[in-house]
Amino acid sequence: MRTPADTRNFWLLVALGGLVTALGLGAAHYMEVHGHIVTGMNNQVVWGLPHVFAIFMIVAASGVLNVASIGSVFGQPVYKPRAPLSGLLCLALLVGGLMVLMLDLGRPERIIVAATHYNFTSVFAWNVILYSGMVGIVVVYLWTMFERRYNAWSKPAGVAVLVWRFVLTTGTGSIFGFLVARQAYQSALLAPLFIVLSFAWGLAVFLVVQATMDAWNGRTLATEIRRRLSRLLGIFIAASLYLVAVYHMTNLYFARQGAFEAFILLGRDGGGIYPLLFWGGYVLVGSVAPLVLLFHPRFDGGRGMLAASALVILGAFAWLFVFIIGGQAFPLEIFPGHVVSSSFADGAVEHYVPSLPEFLLGVGGLGAAFLLTIVGVRAFDFLPQDDLPAVQH
Secondary structure: OOOHHHHHHHHHHHHHHHHHHHHHHHHHHHHHHHOHHHOOOOOOOOOOHHHHHHHHHHHHHHHHOHHHHHHHOOOOOOOHHHHHHHHHHHHHHHHHHHHHHHHOOOOHHHHHHHHHOOOOOOHHHHHHHHHHHHHHHHHHHHHHHHOHHHHHHHHHHHHHHHHHHHHHHHHHHHHHHOOOOOOOOOOOOHHHHHHHHHHHHHHHHHHHHHHHHHHHOOOOOOHHHHHHHHHHHHHHHHHHHHHHHHHHHHHHHOHHHHHHHHHHHOOOOOOOOHHHHHHHHHHHHHHHHHHHHHHOHHHOOOOOHHHHHHHHHHHHHHHHHHHHHHHHHOOOOOOOOOOOOOOOOOOOOOOOOOOHHHHHHHHHHHHHHHHHHHHHHHHOOOOOOOOHHHHHO
């Protein structure tokens, strides 16, 4: 039964989410009126901090559905009660990420062109179909879970969601993998890398939201469930770290990629903050520290799960900043084997400093996802209801 305090807290959270979203919309309007000159982006770094937020939310939206897939498709009782919240978070994160992407285009009203005129030789056109299809399939999936008459269709819908989200994340990774003009990208490993990263990022987001909702409603997660979820998160973190290492080792195998890897990993030739974010932000804070919290005997029972999840999210932002911004900041190799210089700063490392409007736009996307989640949980029965005897068996 809801108390007056619960109602008050709900409207306070709605007001907070609405305020953050409004700040993001205001920042987008400011950038549209004054032009991208007010941002840190330029002719070389065309994807800035808003894209870091947007890609994180889109990739996490795919990964958060892993919880639903394990329950509906593979029949694991621990995860079945969490499937509805998993689907809601997918929709909320996807909407938030796409909001940031559209508002950062400079001409967001021209999205109607992308929605009505398809160039099937462009991976961006593929993603228009993948994103809209994902929303439709997840809505149907949630419908089969909430409507008793269609519960029998929940598993087929879950299989469809599982396949579609793999394709969607492959498409997101392929946006970078098909870019031949950037040495940081153009790798077939990026598609599977983004899929594995989505597992860790999505589960981390889910665990943070679940813990917040449980605290809000005075619930406590059973120790056995915490232990299972924390172990699964640890496996995903280790797999992500391994595949990131394989990606960089593959680059180091090719002589033409040596300069870029030295730039990103060692800070040579003006690498600046990128090695610190990679080694300190992603490897240490976003991977090693969470693994210690999840598997050290002192934290047995999943007591370090919430802190580990938060660190994984911070590490995700650090990795994406290095990957997206650092990959553009490194100078293009237009004529291999030759030194190129001109008044257009050819061969020079670009120094990117994000502006406040960029940051506010990115945070605004998170605010929109937060707002949709809060309203969805309040309006529908998305919170997990665990059947402990079934879980133990």
